[in-house]
Amino acid sequence: MSDRLEAHRTELTGYCYRMLGSAFEAEDAVQETMVRAWRGHDRFEGRASLRSWLHRIATNVCLDLLKGSSRRARPMDLVSPSSAGSPIGTGLPGTTWIGPVPDERVLARAGDPADTAVARESVRLAFVSALQRLAPRQRAVLILREVLCWSASEVAELLDSSVASVNSALQRARATLAASGNDLAAAPRQPLDDAQRALLDRYVDAFERFDMAALTAVLHEDCTLSMPPYSLWLRGRADVLAFLRGPGCGCRGSCLVPLAANGMPAFGQYRAGGAPWALQVIEITDGRITGLTSFLDTERLFPLFGLPPRDEA
Template sequence: MAEAEGTSEERLLAAAQQGDETAFESLVERYRRELHAHCYRMLGSIQDAEDAVQESLVAAWRGLAGFQGRSSLRTWLLRITTNVCLRLSARRPRRMLSFEHGPPRSDVHDLGEPVTGPVWLEPWPDDLTADQESDPAAAYLRRESVELAFVAALQHLPGTQRAVLILREVLGFTAVEVAEILGTTPASVNSALQRARATVRERTPRRTQQAELAALGPDGRRALVEAFATAWERADVPALLDLLAEDARFTMPPLPAWFDGRRDVGRFLAERVFATPWRLVPMTVNGQPGFACYQGDGERFRLGAVNVLNLRDGRIRWIAGFIDPEVVARFPVPTEILPPDR
C-alpha cells in the first residue's frame, strides 16, 4: 500500500511540475488538514489558518518546478507554511484569552461592548488532526496539540520558538530537520526548544485534557456530557453548579466580560444565559467535549454559541463560550434546529 501511494504521489508530482493544476490539487489535498492544523497552532485563529494555507499553496504551486525532492513533499510544504505563518504572526496581534484581556466581572448585567478585530483565540472545529489516525499514540498527541490551553500558551512564544516547539514536539521533526526548515542551526533549535518548553509549562495545566478525559473513561465522559446538556436545556442552575469546580470560569469572547468562581458563574447563568431556552448538540472542539448551542426564539432554535468544556479532576474548570457569529458559523453544524415537539 505504501509503495503504491509513493508511486501515485510521484506520478502526480511529475504531472504537477509540468503545469497540471488538477494533479497539484490532488497532490496537496492529502496534506491539507495537517497544514491547516499546523497554521491554527501557529496563529490561534481558524480564519488566519485558512488564509495562511491558501497563501502557502499558492507559493507551493509557483515554486513547484524547483522542488527537487531533497526533502519529502510534506516537509517542503510545512517549510512553506511555517514561514508564511511567521510572516503573518509578525504583522498581527497575539491572540488571547479573556483572562488575559482584563479582570473578571461581578456585575452580570454589564458584559461590555464586543471587542472586535484579530484579538481572541478561536476554537478549532472538531478534532480534524486525529481523524483517521492509524496510530493511537499519534492521535492522542494530535488531540493534545489543539487543546485550548496549549494553543493559548503557544501564542505567548516568539514566532520562532513557537515554530520550533510545534515542529519538534507535535510534528516529530529532528533538530536538524527543523534547522533546515527555519534556516538556522540545530544548536539554535535546541536552545529555542528549551525556552519554549519552559514558557508553555508555566501556562498549561498539570494534566492535559486528554489525560483528564482518560481518567474519566468513556462512560464518565458520556455521563458528564449528558448531565451538562440536560441541566443546560432545563436551565437547572443547581445541577450545573454541581458539575463545576469551586474556581470555575466562564468566558464568552468577543464580549470582554468573564466570570470567576462558582458563585458568580451561577449568577450569570441564572440571570442572563437562561433568560431564553436552549438546545445543545454535543460535539468535539479542540479535542475536548463541546456543544453547538442553539437559542430559542419561540419558533425555532438558532445557533448562537459554541461551548467548550475544560476539565480538572472530573469537574468543569472552565466553560469556554464563543459567541462571535463569524467564528460560530465555521462549525460544520446546522444553523437552525426545530423545537423538540415539532
C-alpha cells in the first residue's frame, strides 16, 4: 500500500502547493494526507480510484489549513514599486509570502508535452499568487479542472457538490485569473530553448563579475526585482541596476548555482566567502530577463533545494 501511495506524492505535492502557496506547508499537507490514507485504507472500498480518494483527503487537509488564514502574496501584490534609494524596511513573517518550490517536488518527470507545459505554467510564482485570490473551494475547482483535467462530475463528487455549482465556481475563478493576467487558456510557456539558455549564461557571467554594462544587456527595461521577506520591490532596469550599485553592492563576487524552481530557471546565490545569500528565481520574456525574485530565507530554502550551507569552491 505504501508504494501505491508514494506513486501519487509528486502530483499531490503540486496540488497542495498550488492550494497553499508554500512548499513547506504543501509537504506537511501531503504527509498528513498519507497518514490519513494509511490509517483509513481498510475503509477504502475501491468505489473511486486511489488517485481521486487521495485528492479528496488532500483537499480536506488544505481547506482546513486555509481556514482563517490570510492569503500569501508577492511584494508587488501588496505595495507599489519603490525607488532604488528607498529604505529596505523590516522583513515580514514568512507566512506573508508565496514561496519557491523545487520543480522535482511538484512536476512529473514525463508526460504529455501539452499537459507538462500547463503544469509548469501553473506553478509559476505569479500564477500561484493569483490562485491565492480565489476562495479556497474555487481554488480547488480551478486546479482540479484546469490543471489536473478532472471532469466537472469528478470534481463535484470530490467536493460533495453539484456539477452546476462546480461549473459556476470555475467560471468565477477563470474571470478572476483573467483579470489578473494569469489565464491558463493563454499559450503556456515552453521549456528553455537554446537562446534562453545562452541568455542565462550571459546573466550568470555578468552577475558573478558584477558587470553592470553586461547586466544592462540581459535585463528588460521593465524588469522587476523583489526580495521576500521584504515588501520593497523595484520596477525598471535603471532602478534595479542602481540598487545593485548601492544597497545591493554586497552581491559583488557572488557565485550562482543553477537550479529549477516553479517551472522557471533559478539559482542559489552565495556571496563572496561562501555564505548563502538568496535563492533567485528568474523570469524570461521576449529574450530578456523580466523578473528577479531573491528569496532570502536561505536557512530553510537551501536545504529544500539540496544546496550546501556554504559554497566551498
